[in-house]
Amino acid sequence: MTSRANAILLAVAVLGLAATPFFAEKFYVQFFAKLLIMGIFAMSLDLLLGYTGLVSFGHAAFYGASAYTLAILTPQYQAANFWTSFPIAIAVSATLALVIGFFVVRTHGIYFIMVTLAFAQMLFFLFHDTKIAGGNDGIYIDVRPVAKIGDWQPFNLDNFVHVFYLVLVFFVIVYVLLRVILASPFGRVLVGIKANEARMRSLGFPTFRYKLVAFVIAGAIAGVAGYLSSIQFGVVNPEMMGWHLSGAVMMMVILGGMGTLTGPIIGAAVWMLLELGLQGLPKVGSVDLGKHWQLWMGSFIVLASLLLPNGLLGLGASLLRRIGKQRGKPDA
Amino acid sequence: MPEVVLATQGLTRHFGGLAAVSGVSLEAHMGQLHAVIGPNGAGKSTLINMLSGDLPPTSGRVAINGCDVTGLAAHQISRMGVGRSYQKTNVFLAFTAFENCRLAAQSRRKTSMQFFRPAVNLTEVNRSAEEALAAAGLDGRAGSVASALSHGEQRQLEIAMTLATRPKLLLLDEPLAGMGAEESASMVALLKKLVETHAILLVEHDMDAVFELADRLTVMVDGQVLASGAPAAIRANAEVQEAYLGESHE
Ligand SMILES: Nc1ncnc2c1ncn2[C@@H]1O[C@H](COP(=O)(O)OP(=O)(O)OP(=O)(O)O)[C@@H](O)[C@H]1O
Ligand SMILES: [Mg+2]
Numbered sequence: 001m002t003s004r005a006n007a008i009l010l011a012v013a014v015l016g017l018a019a020t021p022f023f024a025e026k027f028y029v030q031f032f033a034k035l036l037i038m039g040i041f042a043m044s045l046d047l048l049l050g051y052t053g054l055v056s057f058g059h060a061a062f063y064g065a066s067a068y069t070l071a072i073l074t075p076q077y078q079a080a081n082f083w084t085s086f087p088i089a090i091a092v093s094a095t096l097a098l099v100i101g102f103f104v105v106r107t108h109g110i111y112f113i114m115v116t117l118a119f120a121q122m123l124f125f126l127f128h129d130t131k132i133a134g135g136n137d138g139i140y141i142d143v144r145p146v147a148k149i150g151d152w153q154p155f156n157l158d159n160f161v162h163v164f165y166l167v168l169v170f171f172v173i174v175y176v177l178l179r180v181i182l183a184s185p186f187g188r189v190l191v192g193i194k195a196n197e198a199r200m201r202s203l204g205f206p207t208f209r210y211k212l213v214a215f216v217i218a219g220a221i222a223g224v225a226g227y228l229s230s231i232q233f234g235v236v237n238p239e240m241m242g243w244h245l246s247g248a249v250m251m252m253v254i255l256g257g258m259g260t261l262t263g264p265i266i267g268a269a270v271w272m273l274l275e276l277g278l279q280g281l282p283k284v285g286s287v288d289l290g291k292h293w294q295l296w297m298g299s300f301i302v303l304a305s306l307l308l309p310n311g312l313l314g315l316g317a318s319l320l321r322r323i324g325k326q327r328g329k330p331d332a
Numbered sequence: 333m334p335e336v337v338l339a340t341q342g343l344t345r346h347f348g349g350l351a352a353v354s355g356v357s358l359e360a361h362m363g364q365l366h367a368v369i370g371p372n373g374a375g376k377s378t379l380i381n382m383l384s385g386d387l388p389p390t391s392g393r394v395a396i397n398g399c400d401v402t403g404l405a406a407h408q409i410s411r412m413g414v415g416r417s418y419q420k421t422n423v424f425l426a427f428t429a430f431e432n433c434r435l436a437a438q439s440r441r442k443t444s445m446q447f448f449r450p451a452v453n454l455t456e457v458n459r460s461a462e463e464a465l466a467a468a469g470l471d472g473r474a475g476s477v478a479s480a481l482s483h484g485e486q487r488q489l490e491i492a493m494t495l496a497t498r499p500k501l502l503l504l505d506e507p508l509a510g511m512g513a514e515e516s517a518s519m520v521a522l523l524k525k526l527v528e529t530h531a532i533l534l535v536e537h538d539m540d541a542v543f544e545l546a547d548r549l550t551v552m553v554d555g556q557v558l559a560s561g562a563p564a565a566i567r568a569n570a571e572v573q574e575a576y577l578g579e580s581h582e
Binding site for chain 1 (some may be wrong): 386406411422423424427434435436440444445448449450451452454
């Protein structure tokens with residue numbers, strides 16, 4: 001599939017999504033908002049995983065960091081200011097990514113996976129085992145941030161429809177931003193590093209700093225997702241930094257197809273729809289199928305990774321190619 | 333005396349107990365081709381790896397344009413005007429021939445920390461890439477993915493990428509390896525042209541090409557320099573005959 005076809009498909013999907021608040025129930029509007037947030041999160045990881053070749057197993061650290069920033073910036077029973085708390089939260093995620101990245105980006109292969117995980121778990125336990133921001137129970141954001149400019153309030157974050165549209169806008173911004181970055185001289189360097197880092201160095205590219213900047217950009221975008229998630233659900237807890245989430249977002253990227261932007265979005269959507277569907281499975285006899293949804297999910301992931309080396313997007317592309325070939329045959 | 337672009341002194345590299353290269357001192361001059369020959373395992377590739385910064389030397393020094401570059405990283409040495417090719421083809425197989433060279437040419441910009449401008453619009457870089465492809469005889473294959481090129485074409489691409497970085501000193505590790513007769517001939521012609529404007533250090537097993545091209549010859553055996561001098565003198569050297577040339581001509 002060409003990237004232009006992808007972009008058109010995505011534009012149609014975004015327009016379709018934009019219409020959902022007009023007919024869908026609150027539950028589904030919120031579900032789609034969550035799906036888009038995970039899409040943003042997955043795209044940010046794919047910048048590392050699929051484009052730079054950095055298998056980060058601690059990406060939730062940056063997602064959680066901005067959410068905690070908002071929680072800490074929010075005074076009790078009062079609202080934080082959206083226009084200040086949002087940039088601060090993203091800056092915290094980006095700075096954290098710069099500091100962690102400075103240490104981890106020098107490592108390669110399995111070591112990189114281990115140290116990213118280790119750093120994220122350190123943060124997880126910092127919030128889990130201390131009294132900071134509610135300890136292991138997490139903390140509620142009692143009052144959502146207010147987005148006032150003077151007396152004018154362009155949107156109200158207590159309104160789930162407004163939250164949905166805010167998420168949708170950020171989703172589009174992140175997608176376009178990554179598209180632009182990937183086509184830039186910087187983006188080309190990343191793809192070169194993924195393909196053959198040693199060769200990039202001998203061509204004269206100081207690869208460390210490009211990988212570090214990619215790590216920071218990905219961390220900042222993960223921060224956008226984390227912030228949006230915390231305003232949607234009004235709660236922040238250590239699980240937002242945990243390895244379960246880091247692993248889940250990695251699965252989404254791999255499932256959808258890494259090294260594309262559409263892949264992680266599809267992966268996030270399929271993952272969340274599956275989660276929703278599997279949790280809703282009925283009781284059969286004495287076995288509660290829905291309660292064991294993680295087992296079915298796990299089986300699906302194993303099968304998908306065995307059967308779909310290029311993810312769902314790769315499957316779609318090869319099906320399209322096959323159809324195209326059949327059409328292209330004379331007298332077919 | 334032409335300008336000295338590369339000079340090494342007592343360059344040595346150990347792998348565990350093995351002295352892959354020991355005490356090699358040589359020079360490369362602008363406008364000249366210095367060929368390094370020697371049997372398999374003589375340490376020729378290890379020597380090039382030390383010159384390009386791919387491998388740090390165990391001891392000894394390397395100077396480029398009179399600056400000591402010993403211990404500098406590969407990307408720093410590359411930016412001083414040193415281009416290298418690899419014995420085992422080392423190109424970006426998933427990219428087109430053009431993108432391989434475009435990326436190589438992009439490395440000559442001050443920085444690639446540019447995030448919002450499409451890379452394909454860098455006209456200067458595109459021109460360098462096209463020139464490099466044309467010089468290596470690959471202009472007809474610009475749009476082909478590297479993995480779809482023939483072995484010989486991939487070898488040409490390897491050289492084209494090196495040229496796209498606009499080096500002053502070329503370190504070429506067996507550019508003719510695996511090439512057909514015709515491809516070889518055009519590569520030799522290309523090297524003849526390149527030497528006018530570059531300093532070249534060539535490692536090569538093809539003796540006909542070596543004697544056709546070299547202004548100076550160094551023979552390595554077991555990591556050491558056995559002899560070094562003008563091609564005619566080397567050809568007449570009995571020790572070399574015995575250790576190497578005789579062997580390969582038997
Ligand atoms: N990375 C390495 N680790 C250990 N030993 C190495 C390494 N690289 C090379 N060697 C050894 O060093 C010696 C010199 O190898 P080198 O590749 O430099 O030889 P060469 O002259 O290029 O040979 P050829 O003509 O076959 O390319 C060989 O004995 C080789 O096995
Ligand atoms: Mg060799």
